Amino acid sequence: MTILATVAATADPVAARSQMGLSLAWHIILACFGVGLPGLVLFAEWRGIRTGDPVYRLLARRWARALGLLFAVGAVSGTILSIEMGVLWSGLMSRWGQVIGLPFAIEGIAFFIEAIFLGIYLYGWDRLSPRVHLAAGVPIFAAGIASAFFVVCANAWMNAPAGYTIVHGRLVGVDPLAAMFNAATGPETVHMILAALMVTGFGTASVYGVAMLRGRRDRYHRLGMLIPLTGGALLTVPQIVAGDWAARMVATDQPTKLAAMEGLSRTTRGAPESIGGWYSGGQLHWALRIPDGLSMLARLNPHASIQGLDATPAADRPPLVTLVHLSFDTMVGIGFGLLALGLWLALWWWRRQDFPGSRWFLRAVAVSGVATVVAMELGWITTEVGRQPWIVYRVMKVANAVNPEPGIQYGFWAVVAIYAILTVVTIAVLRHLTRAVPVPTEPQDADVESYQVT
Amino acid sequence: MTLANVLAVIMWVGVTAYALFGGADFGAGFWDLVAGRAEAGAARRTLIEHSIGPVWEANHVWLIFILVVMWTGFPGLFGAVASTLWIPLTVAALGVIGRGSAFAFRKSVTARWQRRAFGAAFAASSVITPFFLGAAAGGVAAGRVPPGVGQGNAVTSWWNPVSVLTGALAVIVCAYLAAVYLTADARRTGDARLVGQFRACALGAGAVAGLIAAVGLAVLHAEAPTLAHGLANRALPLVVVSGVAGLAALIVLFLRRFLIARTAAAVAVGAVVWAWALAEYPYLLAGRLTIAAAAATHSVLLATSISLLAGAVLLIPSLTWLYVIFQREPRRNVAAPERTPAGG
Numbered sequence: 185m186t187i188l189a190t191v192a193a194t195a196d197p198v199a200a201r202s203q204m205g206l207s208l209a210w211h212i213i214l215a216c217f218g219v220g221l222p223g224l225v226l227f228a229e230w231r232g233i234r235t236g237d238p239v240y241r242l243l244a245r246r247w248a249r250a251l252g253l254l255f256a257v258g259a260v261s262g263t264i265l266s267i268e269m270g271v272l273w274s275g276l277m278s279r280w281g282q283v284i285g286l287p288f289a290i291e292g293i294a295f296f297i298e299a300i301f302l303g304i305y306l307y308g309w310d311r312l313s314p315r316v317h318l319a320a321g322v323p324i325f326a327a328g329i330a331s332a333f334f335v336v337c338a339n340a341w342m343n344a345p346a347g348y349t350i351v352h353g354r355l356v357g358v359d360p361l362a363a364m365f366n367a368a369t370g371p372e373t374v375h376m377i378l379a380a381l382m383v384t385g386f387g388t389a390s391v392y393g394v395a396m397l398r399g400r401r402d403r404y405h406r407l408g409m410l411i412p413l414t415g416g417a418l419l420t421v422p423q424i425v426a427g428d429w430a431a432r433m434v435a436t437d438q439p440t441k442l443a444a445m446e447g448l449s450r451t452t453r454g455a456p457e458s459i460g461g462w463y464s465g466g467q468l469h470w471a472l473r474i475p476d477g478l479s480m481l482a483r484l485n486p487h488a489s490i491q492g493l494d495a496t497p498a499a500d501r502p503p504l505v506t507l508v509h510l511s512f513d514t515m516v517g518i519g520f521g522l523l524a525l526g527l528w529l530a531l532w533w534w535r536r537q538d539f540p541g542s543r544w545f546l547r548a549v550a551v552s553g554v555a556t557v558v559a560m561e562l563g564w565i566t567t568e569v570g571r572q573p574w575i576v577y578r579v580m581k582v583a584n585a586v587n588p589e590p591g592i593q594y595g596f597w598a599v600v601a602i603y604a605i606l607t608v609v610t611i612a613v614l615r616h617l618t619r620a621v622p623v624p625t626e627p628q629d630a631d632v633e634s635y636q637v638t
Numbered sequence: 639m640t641l642a643n644v645l646a647v648i649m650w651v652g653v654t655a656y657a658l659f660g661g662a663d664f665g666a667g668f669w670d671l672v673a674g675r676a677e678a679g680a681a682r683r684t685l686i687e688h689s690i691g692p693v694w695e696a697n698h699v700w701l702i703f704i705l706v707v708m709w710t711g712f713p714g715l716f717g718a719v720a721s722t723l724w725i726p727l728t729v730a731a732l733g734v735i736g737r738g739s740a741f742a743f744r745k746s747v748t749a750r751w752q753r754r755a756f757g758a759a760f761a762a763s764s765v766i767t768p769f770f771l772g773a774a775a776g777g778v779a780a781g782r783v784p785p786g787v788g789q790g791n792a793v794t795s796w797w798n799p800v801s802v803l804t805g806a807l808a809v810i811v812c813a814y815l816a817a818v819y820l821t822a823d824a825r826r827t828g829d830a831r832l833v834g835q836f837r838a839c840a841l842g843a844g845a846v847a848g849l850i851a852a853v854g855l856a857v858l859h860a861e862a863p864t865l866a867h868g869l870a871n872r873a874l875p876l877v878v879v880s881g882v883a884g885l886a887a888l889i890v891l892f893l894r895r896f897l898i899a900r901t902a903a904a905v906a907v908g909a910v911v912w913a914w915a916l917a918e919y920p921y922l923l924a925g926r927l928t929i930a931a932a933a934a935t936h937s938v939l940l941a942t943s944i945s946l947l948a949g950a951v952l953l954i955p956s957l958t959w960l961y962v963i964f965q966r967e968p969r970r971n972v973a974a975p976e977r978t979p980a981g982g
């Protein structure tokens with residue numbers, strides 16, 4: 185215990201948390217496209233092979249080129265996370281590394297499969313027969329989803345630790361499968377995989393939405409918008425169900441986090457659902473309240489009692505309740521906004537077999553990409569900040585997990601500088617990719633074949 | 639063999655693979671750095687880009703594999719190494735980001751100044767990363783990482799004679815491997831000048847690597863006597879194998895038998911990696927933390943070993959396909975091999 189006390193005294197958890205938060209928040213956007221984009225590319229390639237249509241074939245190639253760039257940047261921005269697990273969270277990893285290790289080890293294999301087949305797929309475009317090439321792309325998509333599942337398993341364990349035995353402070357037994365399939369695994373993994381696919385869907389669609397607002401209404405741009413938009417919109421419905429599942433899991437297993445998400449200061453019977461507002465002085469101000477709403481949503485019973493923040497000792501409560509509450513509300517709000525966008529499209533398609541002609545629809549599509557990314561990030565803020573001060577819920581505090589070596593705040597500033605450059609350059613290069621070889625109004629086979637994927 | 643030893647061997651296979659494959663990709667960046675001005679170095683840079691383009695991401699995963707196996711199988715080792723050596727590991731991580739993204743960016747842009755800027759970032763980080771990873775390894779080898787979280791000196795653990803030497807050795811060994819591999823790739827392009835250039839690079843780098851390794855043995859004798867003792871006794875056969883293979887590689891390179899040279903060079907480097915492990919065995923942290931003491935619980939070792947061995951059944955054929963496919967000539971010549979910068 186003396187070692188832990190020293191650690192807590194000298195460590196710099198704020199710098200470490202900022203560095204980890206920045207690296208994760210940045211990487212996860214790339215990771216979402218790494219999971220989702222292979223699905224879009226494969227769909228377009230498959231349609232292209234089936235129909236011979238140059239528009240599908242050109243979409244497949246151009247999306248593949250973006251995938252190559254995003255995957256490369258995602259692969260390396262993911263590596264720093266593995267290193268940071270030890271460099272920043274040595275206390276966490278030296279104690280719990282083995283308990284959460286199995287999903288990471290399997291994820292390592294999945295990531296291998298992704299990287300190997302991505303190399304084959306991108307660079308083998310003109311070396312393999314179309315069918316073999318298409319087949320070589322399938323493992324990328326499957327392994328990407330598997331990677332997301334296994335990584336989120338490890339995060340789920342931090343929220344719902346299970347599968348270990350401690351005797352006299354020593355870790356004596358581990359059940360790796362019980363640790364991996366903990367109470368949070370189901371809802372968290374499903375919620376995140378759907379989020380990754382939605383970020384790709386709405387994110388890609390928004391690029392074409394912007395192009396349409398600028399006057400490109402040809403078939404290439406229509407399909408470029410409609411394919412990913414339809415995919416994203418269809419997933420919005422199961423995502424809302426998964427979100428409800430996740431929130432109910434939080435209500436059962438992490439009542440303090442739920443209280444922070446709702447800004448609920450006192451344990452309440454028939455608790456209202458609070459939307460918006462500001463938490464200070466132990467109260468939520470200016471919120472819109474739906475009577476009994478929270479009890480209904482969390483317990484399916486309008487009179488159910490919901491635990492408030494006051495049930496948890498002050499030292500064990502998350503410090504930034506307003507941030508958690510507003511992040512959660514905004515995420516949910518964006519989710520329903522995306523649902524509305526999907527319904528708008530569905531209604532028009534049903535009545536007129538076309539997407540809404542209104543510029544407001546295109547504006548909404550153009551914004552939906554950024555909005556989806558924001559919602560995904562806010563979801564992570566909700567779950568990570570809402571778990572504070574714990575790194576492993578009710579087992580280890582962040583302050584005891586951090587590397588006690590002096591100077592780690594300088595690492596944070598180095599990471600800030602590198603990521604600032606990387607953000608600017610990635611956006612600039614992606615813009616360059618869309619413009620360097622302009623899309624012809626009516627793409628021909630020659631336009632497809634001359635477009636270099638790598 | 640205990641289960642802990644099995645996982646230690648798996649981890650060391652990862653270290654070897656990362657050195658031989660990932661190392662060569664860093665080495666390619668080294669030659670990109672010294673390829674000279676844009677026009678003069680264009681052919682060499684194009685070959686480098688073609689050779690590492692399809693494979694570097696897969697090769698890079700070995701690093702993640704090593705880290706994950708370490709924290710799962712030997713969590714105390716991971717905590718000790720990562721906390722004490724946080725400076726070189728953070729720099730190496732930033733180097734990894736710079737290398738990978740700059741390489742991907744360079745292929746995607748056309749303006750000459752942009753290609754130059756990304757090329758410089760790619761090449762510089764290809765030197766920085768192996769240096770700091772090598773220095774970190776040297777710190778472990780020299781016994782400067784004590785067990786426990788953050789118990790070592792954050793600076794002298796990697797800034798000491800052994801670390802500087804292993805860092806430099808890592809850079810030159812990467813360059814050597816890359817030059818040997820690239821010589822064989824250059825032959826397939828049929829460009830005799832390119833072959834000659836990389837052959838000269840390989841011979842030069844091989845000689846320098848041998849020299850640094852020899853000096854290194856003397857430094858180890860003074861700075862890390864236990865490791866030196868292990869290398870001179872139990873691990874001596876592997877040290878001899880490395881020396882013989884290294885010399886053989888230089889001879890067959892000279893004789894222009896480039897494919898044999900690849901194997902010999904890989905054996906020479908791989909033998910050093912295993913000699914280090916054998917010299918330290920059964921310790922992970924010299925004289926202080928054994929494999930058995932650092933190992934995770936039995937159930938974790940078992941589950942991880944089974945998962946990784948099952949994974950190997952998927953990985954080995956996939957990796958083989960990846961390497962074989964790009965050693966063959968293209969089936970259809972839609973993508974002309976001589977690309978304009980815009981095609982990259």
